[in-house]
Amino acid sequence: MKDFSLRSTFARVLGTRPRIGVAFGSGGARGWAHVGVVVALQEYGVHPACLAGSSIGAIVAALWSQDRMDEALNMARDMNPGKSLAMFLEFKMNRGGLFSGEKAMRTLSRLLLAENFSELPIPVAAVATDLDNGEAVVLKTGSLLSALRASFAIPGIFVPAVTQEGRVLIDGAYSDPVPVDAARRLGADFVIAVNVAGNEPCPYTENEETGESHHGIGNAGERIRSFLRENGWFESARKDDEAEKWRGGEPGSATVPESKSASIGFFDVMLKSLRIAENRLSQMHFLLNPPDLLIQPPVADIATMDFNRARDAIRAGYDAAVQALEKCAALRPFLQKQKAQRPDLAWLFEPTRHP
Numbered sequence: 001m002k003d004f005s006l007r008s009t010f011a012r013v014l015g016t017r018p019r020i021g022v023a024f025g026s027g028g029a030r031g032w033a034h035v036g037v038v039v040a041l042q043e044y045g046v047h048p049a050c051l052a053g054s055s056i057g058a059i060v061a062a063l064w065s066q067d068r069m070d071e072a073l074n075m076a077r078d079m080n081p082g083k084s085l086a087m088f089l090e091f092k093m094n095r096g097g098l099f100s101g102e103k104a105m106r107t108l109s110r111l112l113l114a115e116n117f118s119e120l121p122i123p124v125a126a127v128a129t130d131l132d133n134g135e136a137v138v139l140k141t142g143s144l145l146s147a148l149r150a151s152f153a154i155p156g157i158f159v160p161a162v163t164q165e166g167r168v169l170i171d172g173a174y175s176d177p178v179p180v181d182a183a184r185r186l187g188a189d190f191v192i193a194v195n196v197a198g199n200e201p202c203p204y205t206e207n208e209e210t211g212e213s214h215h216g217i218g219n220a221g222e223r224i225r226s227f228l229r230e231n232g233w234f235e236s237a238r239k240d241d242e243a244e245k246w247r248g249g250e251p252g253s254a255t256v257p258e259s260k261s262a263s264i265g266f267f268d269v270m271l272k273s274l275r276i277a278e279n280r281l282s283q284m285h286f287l288l289n290p291p292d293l294l295i296q297p298p299v300a301d302i303a304t305m306d307f308n309r310a311r312d313a314i315r316a317g318y319d320a321a322v323q324a325l326e327k328c329a330a331l332r333p334f335l336q337k338q339k340a341q342r343p344d345l346a347w348l349f350e351p352t353r354h355p
Contacts, residue, residue: 017334019049021188023180023291024057026173026278027196028304029313031056033297035072036317037194038064039345044325045336050123050186052179054172058126058151062112062144065122071111076310077347097159101149108148117141125182126151127172131160136175138182156270173274177282180291193291197278200298204312271304293331295324314348
């Protein structure tokens with residue numbers, strides 16, 4: 001891929017080790033693929049000089065900076081459909097969003113050790129979006145948790161974050177889904193970008209033994225609705241079947257048919273629209289500021305809230321990273337692949353069994 005970084009060019013010519021930066025993209029539960037990418041990068045001996053991320057990508061960047069990826073892997077190992085939403089979402093109606101984000105913050109505070117950016121061993125930048133003007137806001141000083149809270153504030157799902165100056169911030173996916181430029185500004189010569197908003201479906205399923213697949217973006221909204229029902233938010237779970245049928249407009253008649261109600265729900269429409277915007281915006285940014293190496297894990301059929309499909313996404317991310325690294329001539333002189341995978345991660349590559 002074409003490289004606009006003079007420092008990276010000089011590094012290659014002189015044969016010196018480049019300062020590697022990694023930019024992790026937004027994508028909700030598809031961000032589990034980032035964990036697989038990190039496993040592969042570590043296996044190949046990649047030591048980043050800086051990290052940047054948007055939304056879930058910012059969280060992964062913060063975890064890697066503090067060498068807390070094992071905690072994320074332990075969470076993935078124990079993840080199942082029952083835990084996936086309960087771990088992050090609290091059901092209190094709020095102005096500006098369905099969830100306050102407090103439960104997600106408690107989960108993050110247990111995973112992260114540092115409270116401020118200054119405490120991070122590897123510099124990190126988290127990207128959010130200014131709700132008033134749409135500008136990308138790069139956060140790299142002050143409270144780490146507050147910055148992550150702003151970066152993952154999906155509109156309609158989480159209440160926007162408000163800075164001390166009164167600036168209202170939402171999910172970084174709306175301005176810079178894969179923050180390559182933020183990584184370069186932190187001093188990276190060579191930027192590895194990880195985009196999880198592509199169009200290729202995941203080759204793995206939740207339960208390979210039975211062949212059951214929980215693919216499809218509809219899972220996200222249905223799980224939220226089911227959780228809300230269980231907590232008494234709806235008096236009835238009755239479904240109006242007539243709403244799913246065509247009405248009027250017999251073939252050959254002059255009657256104009258009424259529109260058909262889509263079977264996909266409100267949350268699904270909103271999150272799928274965000275994914276389309278993420279993908280288009282990231283491709284535009286790659287044209288303007290291309291990364292030196294692009295990794296695109298095939299996770300398109302994993303819904304934004306399908307956190308229970310952690311293993312599937314991690315495996316897809318690992319495979320995509322290995323393939324990209326094997327083909328990267330610029331990095332090959334600096335890669336030192338271990339002879340074998342970590343034995344403690346053998347469970348990751350076995351068929352998933354959910355109770």
